[in-house]
Structures are given as C-alpha cells and as structure tokens.
Amino acid sequence: MKLDRIRNFSIVAHIDHGKSTLADRILEVTETLTQREMREQVLDSMELERERGITIKAQAVRVAWKGHQLNLIDTPGHVDFTYEVSRALQACEGALLLVDAAQGIQAQTLANAYLALENNLEIVPVVNKIDLPQADPEAVARELAELVGEDPERVLRISAKTGEGVAEVLDAIVERIPPPEGDPDAPPRALVFDSSYDQYRGVVAFVRMVDGLFRTRHDIRAMAAGTRFEAEELGFFSPVRSPTDTLEAGEVGYVITGLKDVSRLRVGDTLTSARHGATEPLPGYKEVKPTVFAGLYPTDSDDYPELRDALEKLKLNDASLFYEPETSQALGFGFRCGFLGLLHMEIVRERLEREFDLDLLVTAPNVAYRVFTQDGSGIEVHSPADMPREFERVEEPYIRATTIVPKEYVGTIMELNNERRGRFDHMEYLSEERVMLSYDLPLAEIVYDYYDQLKSRTKGYASFDYDVIGFEEGKLVRVDILLAGDPVDALSLIVHRDGAYGRGRALVDRLREEIPRQMFDVPVQAAIGSRVIARETIKARRKDVLAKCYGGDVTRKRKLLERQKKGKKRMKQVGSVEVPQEAFLAVLNLDGDKR
C-alpha cells in the first residue's frame, strides 16, 4: 500500500466515554466484520477488560475505507497505563479525542489530549453519545474546541451506539490525519510498540513499519537487544491475526518471532534486517518505573510455587510488572511487586486470583522512597521493612493531580487535598459549571484511601488523574508494630510524621481486636524507633480446659484437641505470639486498611 493511502490513528477517551463502542462500530461500518461475527467490544479481548470495560493492552486492527488502509491502534484510557498510551501514540499520526456529550471533558481526557499533543498528533475532536437525553453536544463541543484549539464547527457529533456520524468520522480520519512519513526504499525499520506471548508461537511483536519492508522468513535483528530471529509469520489484525507476505512502510501489523524468552525482545526496540540493516534505530521509549509497591503472599503458603509461576506467566504479557522474592516472618514466602499505579495493582491481583485461581494476601501498598543515610549514600526502598531505622533524610514521589468537579465541590477537593499534604497549583473553569483543580501531592497520600474519600465526598462526581513529577524530601518516619516486644515486619509503615500517631493507633486497635487472647499478656505497640506511640494489651486467657474427661469421651476429647492443634498450625508464630492469618488479612488487606 502506498504511504498516502495509509492512516494510523488512536482513539483516546476517558473511561466509559464510548471508545470501545466506536471501535466496534468502525469494524462494522467498514465491513471488517459482519454483524454475525461482531462481539461487543471486540478489541478488548481479555476477560477482565471486557468485564471492567477498560482497555489494558494496546491492540491494533486494520480496516479498509474508500480505498484507504486505516490502522486503529487501541489504547488504554487509564493513567496507570499512560506509558502504553504513549507507545501506541508514537505509532500513529493522529488521534480521535472522544468525549461523552453528557459528561464533558474529564481528567483522563485532558491527560490523553496533552499526551497526543506532545506526540505531535493531529487531533480529531469527537463528541459521542449525542443520543442521550441529558446530552449537551454544543456545550461539550465548545469545551473540546477550546482544549485543542479548533473551531467548534469542526468538532464531530456522533452516536457510536446508533452508528450516527461514524462514517463521517472515517472520512475525517482520511481527510485530516496526515499519511505516515517514511522511506519505502530504505533498509527496513519497524518500531515494536507492544508484544504479547503466544504459548505455541512465542513472542508476537506488534510493529509499526517506518521504512522499507519485511517479508515472511526475513532474517530480522532487534537493534537494541541484538537478538536475531526469523519472521515466522507477518500479518495484521482484522481483528483476528491475518497473515500477509509483507509489511510495508507506514503499515501496522505483527511479527511472529518464535522467541520463547520475552526478555530477548523489549518493547521500544527497533527491528531491521539481520543483513544490510539500518544503522540508526528509531527513537525508543523511556523505561517505565513502577510507582506503587505491595507484598503479594499466598494465603496458603503451600501455593508459593503456583504464585511464582503465575507471576512469570503474567510478566510475559505485562512487561511493566516488577516482582522479586520477599520473605516475611509473619507471612512467609511471597513477592514484593511493583505496579504502575493502584489500578494496575488491582488488575494484577484480580488476574492472579481469577486466571490462576490463587488466594492472595496483598499488603497495604506503599510508594518507592529514596533514603539517604548520614554518610550521604542513598538507596531506593520499596518496602517499609527495608527502611533503615536511622537515616539523614527521605524523599518521596510527588504527583501533579488533576481533578475536575462540578463547582460546588471545589471546597471539598481543597479540603481533601490539604488534609493530604497537597500543594495548590492552579484552578481553571472549564465551563460555568465545571472546574479543573491542579494540586501537587505526595503519591503516598493517593495510595492510602484517597480514591474512596474522593468518591464519597464528591458523590462520585469528581474525575481524577495524575502524573508523577519527581521526588521531594518529606518528614517521614518508620512506624513499627511490636507484638510482645517483637517487631512484625509485615506491619511496618512509612508515614508522614503528623499521621504516625493516628495510623499507629488504628493498627494497634485493630490488632487487639483481631488477635485471640494467648496464654500470657501480649502488649501490642506502635513505635517510632524506640519511642512507643500507641499501646494496648491483649489480656491473657484465664482458662482453657476441657472440663470433663472420662473413659467414655477420651476419643472425642482427643479429636477436640487435634482440632485445636490444627487451628494453631494455621496461625503464624510471631515471636511467642500466635497470630491467625485472618488477623493479618484484616490489617493488611486494602479493604481492611480504612480509617
């Protein structure tokens, strides 16, 4: 296909603004799929994606429209997957910016629009859901035009649900989005913008051809990794894999590499010919670093090998997932995992539980800290248990948080952000009714209970998004929880000094409720260093006997004792204290960690 007949584009939108429905409609209108073949939301193929209505992995599908080849590269909408979005956008020349006619611009709309602008994409603004009774297409079109610097008349008004205006969208893609640039005659260069793992055929690379062409059986080299392989199959998605003989400059498609080790082909690498290949790689991506960390432990310690295997398999399709083995005296063997954000964490956890049938205990999440000791050396700490008890200073990650709310909630947001050590940046009226607030906040404050508070205080009307902007020094302390004088590694926290007492107190109270009485008094303490900030005592049991025991009931009493013994076996021994797994669950689980 000639370059000027190709258009590569993405759809960016806030969650639930209709991106997947529009993608479905495009497949239908272009007759890529017959109606009978249509499944709802074809592009979101993972079960979890379909259920939650969100996109996690970038996908690419090719459609034909009036003699042109259009490649739709699907992108995740959520902030946690910003890196996936930017990768996808780098493979495009334009983007549809889709906004719900009833809801207007939301926080993710802004984030994604800026991302598209940064990538120099041509933005086609589209107002969706104009068929809704509460839709206000004109007002939303004005907001949108303002945002991207367009004439409101040029904002498309459609209903992906009914199909109204979808053909016009396709026309606009052809007319407004520039064709890809590239040199068909140069040595081939293709950007790997994503990959997946096929258990029979190995790594499948999703590529955007920039220069030249690849043929099936082509000997290919990944320029950064140095890996060589033969292209077992080339093709494109329609939306299932459709093999072709060649992939040409400007096109989007896939390469089946046969590689069995995902680490041998990194996303962002450039593919070229093994012989007479290009000398300059395409600009890659910057490595994404996990921002949120949590310990994952099997509820039943016998499941540790299953958890390890499951993480290995997940990692094949999710390069951003980070994990390393961790041992906790309280929880046994598990993994410290790094995630791109809270949603990413939730998704990984759900996939592990659902697809791998594991019962997991997830510790309260924390952020990465940079800790500097007296001698000036710095380390990055991903777990409170690794935090040195003595240090010179600590830095924590900060975010720029964008919140859009109806104007009556401005005070609420300010109050919430002030409670969370937020710094006001600026505020802007998007319309008479809706206000955008920008704050700088420590990421740690978002990780702890922020979403729930935001949602309940604004009755669900707030939309929220953030970007990590860097590290700043914080007045942070490590709070340890001690049971009968022994620190419990899994329960250590890093918190702001001002919040230490409240968090320590809450944990101590909770543990006192959850830990059964023992054969001796058990002090439960929260301490900063050697200073105890909260203390409770679990009073010793005064009696634990089987009252009667004669010849007739020896067997029954023995069985009672065996049951008691089994109950004890399920407990974790922390020093001399027996703590039921449920107590840790209650204290550590996200849901249990509420104020």
Added chain:
Amino acid sequence: MSAAGVRHLYVHLPFCASRCGYCDFVTLVGRRDEHGRHVDAVLAELDAERGLLAKQVETVFIGGGTPTFTEPSELRRLLASLPAAEEVTVEANPETVTPELAALLRAEGVTRVSLGAQSFDRRLLDVLDRRGGAEDVRRAYYHLRDASFDNISLDLIYGIPGQEPADLERDLGEALALRPEHLSCYELEAKPGTRFTHAHGEELERQAGAMEGFFQLVVDTLTDAGYRWYETANFCRDGRRSRHNLAYWLGYDYLGVGIGAVSTVDGLRWRNLPALPRYLAALERRERPPREFEPLAASTQTQERLMLGLRLDEPVPYADVESAVDLDALTRLEGLRLVERRGEGLVLTRRGRFLGGGVTADLLAEIPANNYS
C-alpha cells in the same frame, strides 16, 4: 493383652426419672418395665467379656443415667452379680437416696457414692431441669453417712446461665459444709444446637467474661479448704482420689458394659451403640451387642497418655510420652512457666493447669491426619 487382665469395670445404667436439659449422656426416661431386661442384658454382656477381666478387679463404677433410679430389686440383683472390687462406686441422684437404698448399696458391697448435687440454688437447679433441691442433697448425704459410707463425692456444675460469682461461692460453701471426701466440679458445657443452648445461649454469651473467673474461684476455694486439686475437675481430701477415674487418666485398660459404654483393651477401643432395643435383642440371642470399633495406633495411645496424664497433679513419666512431645513447644512452654519437668516427668504448673487445653495442644507433636488404621 495385659497378661493379668482388665482391672477396671464400668457399668452403664441409662434410666432416669426425667431428662435434664444440659445432659448429653446416653439416658432413657422411665421404662421401669424394661429395667429387668436391661440388667439381664448387662450381665449377659459382662458374662461374654468375663475372659477379659483380671481375677481380681480393682474398681467398679456404675454410672448413668441415674443408676439409683433402677428398680431396687433389679439394682440389688445387678450389684450382687458384679465382681467384688476394692472400690465400687455408684452414681446417685439426691432425690433417689432413701435410708433403704443407702442400706442396700452398703449391703451389696458399694464403697463409694457419687452424688449429683450440681447446685444448692433452687433457681439454678430449675435452669438445669433438676428436680431435687438443696434439702434433697443434704438428706441424701446424711442417709449415706448413716449407712456408714465414708467415701462420698459431690458433683457440682458452675457456669449455669444466670449464675453470678456470689452464687458460685455460696454453692461451694454449701458443698464444703458437708465435708465430702471428694468433689467434682464441671463447667456447664452448652453444646451448640441443643435445646439448652437455644434457650440460654444469649445469657451464656453475656456472662462469658465473668465465667472465665469461675474456674479459678472453684480451685482457690477448694484448695484453701484443704482439698487436693488432683485432676483438672476433681478434688479430694485425705487421699480419697477416685481410683476408677484415675485408671482412665493413667491410661489403664477398662471394660465398659451397657448401652453407650466404652471399653479400651489392648489398643482397641469399642463403644456399644446407644440404641436399647438392638442391645437387648443381641444379648438375648447371646450375641455381642452392636459396637463401633476404633483401633488405637501406638502413637495415638501415647498422645492420649500425654493428654490425660497432664490433667493430673502428678508428673507423667517423660519416657512414656516422649515421642508425642514437640520439643520446641516444650521449651517455649517451660519458658512461659506453664509446664515443668519434675523428676523424670512432665507436669503442668498451677497456671498451666488453668490453660491445660491450649498447653496440651501446643505440646503435642504434629498429629498425623489419620492414624487409626
């Protein structure tokens, strides 16, 4: 098989005048016309197992039910047919003890009577569905003394719904005033799902906190009065321990006859099924009654030896139970002063005895999931 034979015999007489709400023993109400048939059957079973018994039996225990509710002539016939023993105990309900009954028991070789007093408080006795009252207990007690019984035990129950610490103190005082040789004090066990628990569960829940102290109150009061706390729930003076029950706690073999009775002989435990008609029918055909069998692996026997032995105030010989002991737990529990080694044996400390269940569960080495076959 212990070469010398079994030296401890239990006889179960299930009949009662009425059923008490909290009771979970094998009991049958009324049926006076069946008492004779039942005594025949018990004697037939004893006859069938006679070969297991030693020439000289040490203890006989006749429990129930209410053995003294049995028709006096049938009771006499039974007692006359039992082997003679150094200790022969009969359980009795206070209201069944008349001068005549006391004399009958004495004449037929009974040496010890265990009187089911439970409480001296009318209100609490009503909660337990007990017919007799404090006066019945005292009357029965003196009838037995008049018949020159010098070994009487009183059963008390504490933790009764509605019972306050002061009520328990009063009950203990009343019992001590009689100066019995022996006292058994049990906490009321409200089994989930029973009529009793249904009726009193909420009250029991409410007083759970206060009741924790009851056990200690019992032990303190009785030991202060000079009684020896020789087993978790049993107290005696002048060395008058229940020799029959000691046999259970020391792991000796015993033969039990009658419905629901359990025997343990040479590593085999069996229990007669509790249905009376099938029991009677089998023995009338001169067959053994329907039973459940439980072979005890050597390891299980050792575990039981530890579990039962630790209920006593005298050490369990360590060599007898070593293989059942978790050494790490032992060290930890010694550190907590709940268990101590005394001489060549293991014994719970005073505080350890209050926590005997948990301590024993800790002390037991890993129990194999199924070691019965």
